[in-house]
Amino acid sequence: MTANEVVRIVRVAVELGINHVKLTGGEPLLRADIVEIVKGLAKIKGLRDLSMTTNGTHLSVLAERLHKAGLKRVNVNLPSLDKRTFSELNGGDLGDVLTGVDAAVKAGLHPVKLNMLVLRGVNEHEVANMMDFARKSCSILQLLELESVNVEDPYYRRYHYPLDGIEEELKKEALNVTVRGDMQSRRLYSLSDGLRVEVVHPIENSEFCARCTRLRVTSDGYLKPCLMVTDNLVDVLTPMRKGASEDELKKLFIAAVKRRQPYYKPKK
DSSP states (O other), rough: OHHHHHHHHHHHHHTTTOOOEEESSSOGGGGHHHHHHHHHHHHHTTOOOOEEEEOOOOOOHHHHHHHTTTTTEEEOOOSSSHHHHHHHOOOOOHHHHHHHHHHHHHHHHSOOOEEOOOOOOOGGGGGHHHHHHHHTTTTTEEEEEESTTSOOOHHHHHHHHOOHHHHHHHHHHEEEEEGGGGGEEEEEEEESSEEEEEOOOOOOSHHHHHHHOOEEOTSSSEEETTTOOOOOOEEHHHHHHTTOOHHHHHHHHHHHHTTTTSSSSSOO
16 A cells, blocks of 8 residues: 555544544554554544554664654564574564663653563573663563463464463552553553553453454555454455545444454353
8 A cells, every 4th residue: 555545544544433543554563654554544523542662673763753753652573682582573673662762762752662572492581671771761671471372382382471470460560550442451550660561461252342443454455353253354446446435434444343253152
């Protein structure tokens, strides 16, 4: 999609009531026109929040420009502070990412969240160090538990590390606990030293589906009503390129929403 096409799709979505947009990937910062996209989206009347998830390797040179263009906050995928472990998991240079986190904070992107996927036998011993880094960098640490979605069973069984124990320790230390009802009741722990840690458990449950209000757009221009499903997508880019009107595009959005079905249904 071109930058103008991305902006037009989002504009239609906002006219239908969507007011939070997150740019993800792949890696969104690989697009040469990412600042142009952010600038175009930020000008859409009615859009309340514009955020991004990134691996952070290009943030050091783009953070200030992105913030000035209208990006409000950013999530940085940071699974490890060990160079070798980071390279094995993400590739790239850890130093670039750490510099990018610092640049994002200084640029005024707020909050900066660090996404740490916790893996058994790989980085679970680094949680305390990551908390220290988040504290020093004025970031929020987001601990993610491995999902069974889109991974092979042997991989999941080998690397899944339940976060229950970590969360119990956070409960003991927390001055305040915020339950995010808009995000499947995940909990945000505010500690006495100012650090905030959010815990994200697996989404394979009916509560996730019951509270889900998200609609995704794939990189090739399809509306995706459900994270778990790939057979109910609605092509919005092809009609747009063939001259579809705003009303016709809105009908495609409505058709996509009508295809929403709870992937995980409550047990009877």
